[in-house]
Amino acid sequence: GQSLEQPSEVTAVEGAIVQINCTYQTSGFYGLSWYQQHDGGAPTFLSYNALDGLEETGRFSSFLSRSDSYGYLLLQELQMKDSASYFCAVRIPGANNLFFGTGTRLTVIP
Amino acid sequence: NAGVTQTPKFQVLKTGQSMTLQCAQDMNHNSMYWYRQDPGMGLRLIYYSASEGTTDKGEVPNGYNVSRLNKREFSLRLESAAPSQTSVYFCASTGQLANYGYTFGSGTRLTVV
Numbered sequence: 381g382q383s384l385e386q387p388s389e390v391t392a393v394e395g396a397i398v399q400i401n402c403t404y405q406t407s408g409f410y411g412l413s414w415y416q417q418h419d420g421g422a423p424t425f426l427s428y429n430a431l432d433g434l435e436e437t438g439r440f441s442s443f444l445s446r447s448d449s450y451g452y453l454l455l456q457e458l459q460m461k462d463s464a465s466y467f468c469a470v471r472i473p474g475a476n477n478l479f480f481g482t483g484t485r486l487t488v489i490p
Numbered sequence: 491n492a493g494v495t496q497t498p499k500f501q502v503l504k505t506g507q508s509m510t511l512q513c514a515q516d517m518n519h520n521s522m523y524w525y526r527q528d529p530g531m532g533l534r535l536i537y538y539s540a541s542e543g544t545t546d547k548g549e550v551p552n553g554y555n556v557s558r559l560n561k562r563e564f565s566l567r568l569e570s571a572a573p574s575q576t577s578v579y580f581c582a583s584t585g586q587l588a589n590y591g592y593t594f595g596s597g598t599r600l601t602v603v
Contacts, residue, residue: 388530411590422580423533425591467532471590476540477523477548478592482532 382406384468384481391487392458400453400484402468410471412444412451413478418464426453426466455486463488492516496581496595503571503602511566511598513581521584522564523548523592524556526577533580539564571602 383405392398402412411430415423429435429444429451441454455462465485469478494515503509515522520541525533525548535548539558553575555567564583568575578599582592 413590415592422594422596423592424594428590469533476521476546477535477538478590479535480525480533482530 382470382472382479384470384479386466386468386481386484388482389485389487391489392455394458394460394488394490396458397454397456398458398486400455400466400468400486402451402453402481404449404451404468404470404481406449406470406472406479408473409446409449410473412442413469413471414440414442414453415467415469415480416464417467417483423467458488460488460490462486494581494583494593494595496579496598498598499596500599501601503568503600505572505602507571508567508569509571509600510568511579511581511600512563513565513595514563515581515583515593516562517583517585517593518561519583519585519593520561522558523582523584524554524564524566525580525582526550527580527597528577536566536579571600573602576600576602 385403413428414426417423427442439456444451465483467483469480497512523538524536537556539545542561581595
């Protein structure tokens with residue numbers, strides 16, 4: 381089976397930088413995705429890494445190291461509205477779906 | 491552009507009752523999915539449809555059936571609801587995109603008593 385590990389909770393101060401890690405054990409690997417979900421809302425797509433390195437989209441960046449089976453989501457200039465759950469998800473060969481981690485609840489405090 | 495529309499948003503069922511959750515997307519996506527979300531367990535795949543006319547089981551298919559009615563619509567049916575099926579259900583879709591990003595519906599909060 382597939383296994384993804386993320387911290388369950390992270391707290392950070394408004395204006396700061398926070399990193400949310402994700403390690404995975406899978407039978408093959410195509411890419412790593414990140415999704416944001418506010419309480420009571422639907423998950424929304426943030427980023428996708430298929431190759432090693434850093435992808436930047438505004439205040440959010442996502443990193444992948446395929447050799448380490450590891451990735452992270454980096455949120456800069458934190459805002460209160462960034463308080464949400466963040467899920468990593470992997471796409472593997474032979475599967476037409478994503479496998480999701482259990483999520484990291486980020487709380488941004490003033 | 492509505493994206494992915496799910497109905498109903500909330501539902502309470504008695505044990506043994508049946509119901510169908512509806513999902514429709516207007517983005518001309520080929521692939522559609524049903525996930526359930528339980529506290530501390532992330533999103534788990536129930537069934538998916540890679541294209542019109544095909545459906546496949548996911549991680550937790552027991553107690554559910556699906557129908558890919560056409561390219562737009564993918565429904566999930568609970569034939570005899572059980573308390574263990576109390577959950578939040580999300581429908582999602584994706585096209586053949588390089589980033590494979592899913593678009594999710596707003597969810598159905600189901601309680602089985």
